[in-house]
Amino acid sequence: MEPTRLGERAIERMSYQGSNGTRDVRWDTEVRGFGVRIYPSGGKAYVLTYRNASNRKKLMTLGKVGELKLRAARDLARERLSDVRHGHDPLGDKQAMRREATFNELADQYLEYERVRGKRSLKDDRQRLRDHIRPVIGGRRLAEITHRDLLRMQTRIASATSNGTANRCTALARRMLNVAVEWGMLETSPAAKLKQLPESKPRDIFLSADELKAIVRSCDEDENLYAAALFKMAMLTGRRIGELKSLRWDQVDLDNGMLTIHETKVGEVQRVYLNEPAHKVLSSLPRVEGNPYVIVGRVPGQPLNAYRKCWDRIVKRAGLKPFPPHGLRHSFASQLVVGGTPLETVGELLGHKSPLTTRKYTHFRSQHLRQAANAFGELLEAETTLSDEPKAANADG
Structure with a gap:
């Protein structure tokens, strides 16, 4: 034409x-x-x-x-x-960029891009990139990353943590590689046909006092001091594993029994008040010179990365059926609700931004309400004498 x-x-x-x-x-x-x-x-x-x-x-x-x-x-x-x-040569320069750019370079650009857009889960993205994705494919050139590489990454993350964590990381990597295609850094995404791993349906975790004590004993017997401390802190504070894992010593105030959590899921700074057992865990935990993190890992200057094998070992030693470490948070909340703690207070301790999030624990209130009803019945029985035989009706009214 x-x-x-x-x-x-x-x-x-x-x-x-x-x-x-x-x-x-x-x-x-x-x-x-x-x-x-x-x-x-x-x-x-x-x-x-x-x-x-x-x-x-x-x-x-x-x-x-x-x-x-x-x-x-x-x-x-x-x-x-x-x-x-x-x-x-604009097209030639773009093709050269495709050949030369690494996943780490894409990650830096992507985080800045989402920061400007105000993405709420940006802190989660940074944590997943830092702890799981960058260590596996960060140095690879984008043009060299294959579907098989992403499968290996997914399997490695699932083995070290859980299928759920691997799926969150998979979704992030897929999103980033799609953005790379939009930006002209890739022709097609190697994650296009990458599937999610099966995840078990979430279940209510309500650990009894004896089961909680068994986990503490099992943690105390484990060879990984820092992973054991991580799980005990999750049990005693109800905070997320990721929040505690990224905790630095400059966020710990032992004198006032308080933690300051910067990287929270809701994207705001929160305070965590330490009970006596949690205070003892942190007070007895050795600090590693040159490492700012409380829960340290094998890599110098970095927090603990892989902890799943340690957790599986601890649960097995405690004689319990397998459940994810996030169940410690659920058990913390459930115990408080059963004990009569108001849902609003439980939500504040867990760091929930919306009261609606805490409502999933409402069904645990039934036990507390039943106990309260029984307590009133016992009080009535103690104060009055109830005859087994009904009195004869007065004919005169």
Whole structure:
């Protein structure tokens, strides 16, 4: 077709007129080499054709129609043509970036991108990248990452933690690689066909006093001092494993019996008040020189990373059926609710931002309410004499 001055409405009316998948481009007369490509699927994209310094003809995509305004697409085309006149090859530079960029570089750009957008779960993303994803594929070039690499990463994370954690990391990696495609850093995402691992349905965890004591004894017998301290602190404070794992000594105030948690799920700084057993755990825990973290791992200067094997060992030694360490948090909340602690107070101790989140523990109140009802019945029996035989009715009324 002959070139014409492209307009927004004209582009909307365009439809694919090629044959057998041939390229269909409508060229613009205002900016030479600029046009709109229509795909057999009906999709449309702004494109630019040019010749590089070696006189090789190139066709690059500037952006999708609908995501990029026509005026902005023309301006971008002019910028790229200016680059060509100064000896650059825009498409070649993009392809070189694809070959050279590593996953760590993508991660840095992605975190900044989501920070500006105000993503609420950004702290979770940072933690998952730091503890699970970067150690496995961080140094790999994006163009070299394969589906098999991601499968190995998923399996490694699941073995060290749980299928749930592996699935959260998988979802994050998939999202990041999709963004890399949008940014032109990848042609296609190697995570496109990556499936989630099966997860067991969450169940209520209510550990009895004897079971809690068995876990404490098992922790005390374990060879991994810091992992054992992590689980005892989770049991005694009800805080999330991730929050405690990233805790630094400068966030611990033993004099006032308080922790300051910066990296919380709800994205706000929270205070944790230590009970006496929790205070003893932290007071007796050795500090490692050069490592700011309370729960240290094998890597110098870093917190504990893998803890699943240790947890499985502790639960087995305690003689309990397997359950995830997050169950310690559920048991903490359940015990408080059964003991009569108001749901609002329980929610504050757990760090819930919304009271609705704590309502899932409401069914544990039935035991507390039954105890209260029975207590009133016992009081009545103690204060009155109840005859087994009903008195005869007074005929006189």
